[in-house]
Amino acid sequence: MADTFLAEIKNRRTCYSLEAKSPISDTRIIDIASEVTKHTPSSFNCQSTRLVILLKDEHVKFWEIAKECFKATMPKATYQEYEKKLLQRQAGYGTILFFEDLDVIREYQVKFPRFTWHLLQFSEHNNAMQAINMWTAFSLEGLGCNLQHINPIIDQKLIGQWGISPQWSLKAQLVFGTPTNAPHDKTFIPIGERLFVHGTSS
Numbered sequence: 001m002a003d004t005f006l007a008e009i010k011n012r013r014t015c016y017s018l019e020a021k022s023p024i025s026d027t028r029i030i031d032i033a034s035e036v037t038k039h040t041p042s043s044f045n046c047q048s049t050r051l052v053i054l055l056k057d058e059h060v061k062f063w064e065i066a067k068e069c070f071k072a073t074m075p076k077a078t079y080q081e082y083e084k085k086l087l088q089r090q091a092g093y094g095t096i097l098f099f100e101d102l103d104v105i106r107e108y109q110v111k112f113p114r115f116t117w118h119l120l121q122f123s124e125h126n127n128a129m130q131a132i133n134m135w136t137a138f139s140l141e142g143l144g145c146n147l148q149h150i151n152p153i154i155d156q157k158l159i160g161q162w163g164i165s166p167q168w169s170l171k172a173q174l175v176f177g178t179p180t181n182a183p184h185d186k187t188f189i190p191i192g193e194r195l196f197v198h199g200t201s202s
Contacts, residue, residue, distance in 0.1 A: 012136045013186075015144030018092040018177030023142035026055060032141065033096065036133045043122035044112065048104040049130045052097040052162050062097075062173075063090035065161075069154045089148060092177035096134060097158075098127050099168035127171045134174055144179030147172055 022029065030053065037051055054062050067086050071079050089095075100123045109116045135145045151170040159166045 008136055008140060012132075012139045012145075013183035014146050015179040015181075015183050016088055016146050017179060017181040018088075018144050018146075018175065019180050020056070020091060020093050021178040022093045022176075023178060028141065029053065029055070029094070029138075032137050033134065036130065036137055040126075040130045040133050042126040042129075043119065044108055046104055046108045046119075046123075046126070048101050048108075048123050049127050050099040050101050050168050051130065051134075052099070052164065053094065054097065054162065055094040058162070059092065059094045060090055062095055063087075065157050066150055066154050069157055070150075073153060089146075089173075089175045092175045093143075094176050096174040096176070097164075097170060098131055098172045098174070099164070099170055100124075100127055101165070102167045102169055103165075124171070131172050131174060138174075138176055142178075143176045144183075145174055145176045147174055149173070 033051060033053055037049070040049075042048060063086055066089075067083060070082060070086065074082060105119055105123050109119050112119070115122070131147060135147065138145050149172050151172075155170050158164045158170065
């Protein structure tokens with residue numbers, strides 16, 4: 001029934017306040033990530049998305065790199081304020097980095113020249129589907145998550161770290177851990193301003 005799936009969508013919320021604990025084992029995290037990565041669709045089945053899971057100390061290391069990058073490019077007063085957000089992300093249990101492999105995209109641009117420019121956009125869609133599926137699955141296991149986009153400021157610093165190729169383009173970072181506060185209430189504009197139906201017979 002679709003109601004089950006809809007309930008799962010509603011359950012997925014942004015949780016910023018996290019602690020460095022997980023209600024599930026690392027093995028379970030990896031199993032979920034493997035299934036999501038395998039079964040999330042991609043345009044032309046190109047499977048161009050690459051994911052890197054960083055747990056515990058490796059997660060902390062990633063956010064240390066992020067802090068260094070932002071500190072080097074921001075005025076001191078601006079960074080001191082922004083650092084609070086970075087520390088909040090670092091307080092979690094893990095981060096999944098979502099990349100697109102540009103070598104794969106170029107390969108499919110050659111295979112399907114009619115869609116050369118579209119494939120770049122399609123790859124963004126592929127990546128977003130991976131992120132939302134992962135986020136929803138983690139939420140069902142009791143993990144709190146928030147999706148970040150601190151690229152491209154950090155991109156060059158990641159090359160060579162954790163086996164990351166220079167041909168991988170960073171798209172997003174899913175931070176996760178045990179939530180310490182309930183998510184904020186969501187507000188919605190009228191659905192009629194977003195959803196339009198034509199041709200219905202009932």
